Amino acid sequence: MIQCKDIVKIYKTGEIETTILKSVSFQVKEGEFVAIIGPSGSGKSTLMNILGTLDVPTSGDYFLDGKNVAKYSDDELADIRKNKIGFVFQSFNLLPRATALRNVCLPLVYAGLDRNEREERGKEALSRAGLGAEHYHHYTNQLSGGQMQRVAIARALVNRPSIILADEPTGNLDTKTGEIVMETFQELNFQQGHTIVLITHERDIAEYADRIITVRDGSIVEDRKNTRKKIGIAGVDDRQKI
Amino acid sequence: MKIIDLLEQTFLSLLSNKARSGLTILGIVIGIGSVITMVSIGQGASGTITSSIESLGSNLLMVSPGMARGVGQQVSAGRGGAQTLTLADANAIADQIYGVQAVAPQYSTRAQVTAKGANTNTSIYGVTEPYAAVRNVEIQSGSFITQAHNGSKAKVAVLGPAVVEDLFGEDADPIGQTIRFNNMDFRIVGVTVSKGGSGMNNVDDVIYIPLATAQQYISGDDKVGMINVQGESQKLLDQMEIDITALLLERHKIADETLADFQIMNQADIAASASSIAGTLTILLASIAGISLLVGGIGIMNMMLTTVTERTREIGLRKAVGAKKGDITIQFLAEAVTLTFLGGIAGVALGWIASLLVRHFGNTATQISPVSVLLAFGVSAAIGIIFGYYPAWRAAKLNPINALRYE
Incomplete structure (x- = not known):
């Protein structure tokens, strides 16, 4: 599914070269829920950008569904993002002055789907992300933080991606709402089988995943299985993985 | 997308x-x-x-008097100030220049014209029959000045529509009525079609009378104000201009072309x-x-x-x-x-x-x-x-x- 081999990322600012990632290698299998954790400046955001094909590594290979996308052009990467990756951002990044449904359907516009098909799939994604149907036609600035993040999650789901990348998805939410959002991710993983890579600097949040990769100073220092944090909804962690 | x-x-x-x-x-x-x-x-x-410009006529050369210069004098009276062209010049052009379709000499003056209590100040053109064709004057009713009018020095007039409006009111039919200027009565024989235009150079604000009548009763000599020459084709105009210049220089006994007492305007040049x-x-x-x-x-x-x-x-x-x-x-x-x-x-x-x-x-x-x-x-x-x-x-x-x- 995801295979990173000796990924190196060096930023050049004038004469000064800064090595952000020093030979990072790991794999994520289909259906995994992986948290990448590390302090700020560890290189986890850069790693997330490379995994999301928003950026390309300086050297090394990145296989996504068997294809090495490390050397793809901008437009080819855009196609990869369109078809294989769903993003959830810390600050939601929803379009203001647009309804929840319209926001969710945005990726499908670039996929060239008809309006009817878009709305059908948008509604399906919103219900999977757990947003009440009464909010579908609300403008996003009328929604609460938790609801906005559900819309963002639905947007990440709508193109049926191979992998969902969540960058500090609880960073702008209070603890209670953050827990609900993390439970949503667990449901998406356990019940619906989505592959999720979560980037965070909070150990509490990383505990929701079933594997935790710790990054420090551009290298992976720990990669361990995690007994996932018991989630609030009774019985959910007992459900079979799909 | x-x-x-x-x-x-x-x-x-x-x-x-x-x-x-x-x-x-x-x-x-x-x-x-x-x-x-x-x-x-x-x-x-x-x-x-x-x-x-098109309404002036087509393939047109206009010969007009040049500067008047007395013998041995350096004072110029300005272009057109002289009366140097005669009817004989016009006839010579008609007879001797190759490519001439028609020649229409004209005499111009202004007069205060009265008719039944109304009066106006307008241009009086003394013309011959070919003038209508050469200068694109069309007749709305009645007829234009004819050869016979000129031959008999008849006191007849053809009015522009603006004059008709000023003297008789709009849509009036003045044919057969008389107008008076220079202490003479003129019988109206025709009205021209409006060409449009306004201000000083309104081509509708004109009275045409026979050239011979004008020379006999108004100017008293055989001078003409301008000679309109229509060429057979556009291509001939340049050569005609040269030929007419040579002819008139010879007739006026002027050796130096720069001292010519006339000038020729080519309509094509004006249009361009x-x-x-x-x-x-x-x-x-x-x-x-x-x-x-x-x-x-x-x-x-x-x-x-x-x-x-x-x-x-x-x-x-x-x-x-x-x-x-x-x-x-x-x-x-x-x-x-x-x-x-x-x-x-x-x-x-x-x-x-x-x-x-x-x-x-x-x-x-x-x-x-x-x-x-x-x-x-x-x-x-x-x-x-x-x-x-x-x-x-x-x-x-x-x-x-x-x-x-x-x-």
Whole structure:
């Protein structure tokens, strides 16, 4: 599914070269829920950008569904993002002055789907992300933080991606709402089988995943299985993985 | 991305900033509107000039008296001030110059004319029969001055429609009535068709009488004011001009051409210089208006740059969910072109109305050509593309990582 081999990322600012990632290698299998954790400046955001094909590594290979996308052009990467990756951002990044449904359907516009098909799939994604149907036609600035993040999650789901990348998805939410959002991710993983890579600097949040990769100073220092944090909804962690 | 989605997005984002979009469009409206108005004024003027020159007649050479210079004197009385041309000169041209279709000498003066208590001051032209053909004078009712009128030195007159209106009122039929000037009664035998025109050189404000009558009873000599020569074709005019010059120099016994006591105007030259003046006028007006269009275009660019900055995060997001550079470029270009296109439509309407108002209240001929309307549309779309391209390009090249984190 995801295979990173000796990924190196060096930023050049004038004469000064800064090595952000020093030979990072790991794999994520289909259906995994992986948290990448590390302090700020560890290189986890850069790693997330490379995994999301928003950026390309300086050297090394990145296989996504068997294809090495490390050397793809901008437009080819855009196609990869369109078809294989769903993003959830810390600050939601929803379009203001647009309804929840319209926001969710945005990726499908670039996929060239008809309006009817878009709305059908948008509604399906919103219900999977757990947003009440009464909010579908609300403008996003009328929604609460938790609801906005559900819309963002639905947007990440709508193109049926191979992998969902969540960058500090609880960073702008209070603890209670953050827990609900993390439970949503667990449901998406356990019940619906989505592959999720979560980037965070909070150990509490990383505990929701079933594997935790710790990054420090551009290298992976720990990669361990995690007994996932018991989630609030009774019985959910007992459900079979799909 | 589908066209319908592109259009929807474009209108939604323009509508989300109505005031700004409206003001930006206004810049284009004023630009396009003033181009249309100015060009219509320029073309109207050019049309007026062209038609008034054409109404003079075709393939025409006009021989008029030159400067009067006494023997041994250096004082010039100015062009046309002399009475150097005679009827004999006109006959010599008719007889000796190759390519002459017709020769129409004319004598001009002004007189106070009265008829049944009404009076006016107008031009009196003494003419011969060929004058009507040479100078494109058409008869509305009655007949023009004939050979017989000239032969008998008849006191008959043909009136221009403006004179008829001044003396007899509009739509009156004055044929058979008499007018009086220079203490003589003239019987009206015809009325000419209106050629249009206004002011000092109104070709409708004229009374034609037989040349022989004018020479006999008004001037008392055989001088003529001007000799109109019509050539058989346009191509012959230049050679005819040279031949007539040589002939008249010989007849007037003048050795040095620079001292000639007459001058010849070629109608084609007049038309060419007049249309070049009109063309320059149109270009001048259009370029003044073009500046406002340029300013409007810069307004579009300014707004689009602001929009791109404001929507940096949105652009980042769109790229993250799979928009290609081309998708972003086309989105912002579409917004710019839509603004200019809407501005173009409103501008054409405004220009149209403005030029109608100018025609109505300004008493100036205006002429809206479909070409200038199409051109205005083309220019406004082009402005959208040119001034929208840079902001769109800036948007498309934004790095999605930075754009997503832009505050």
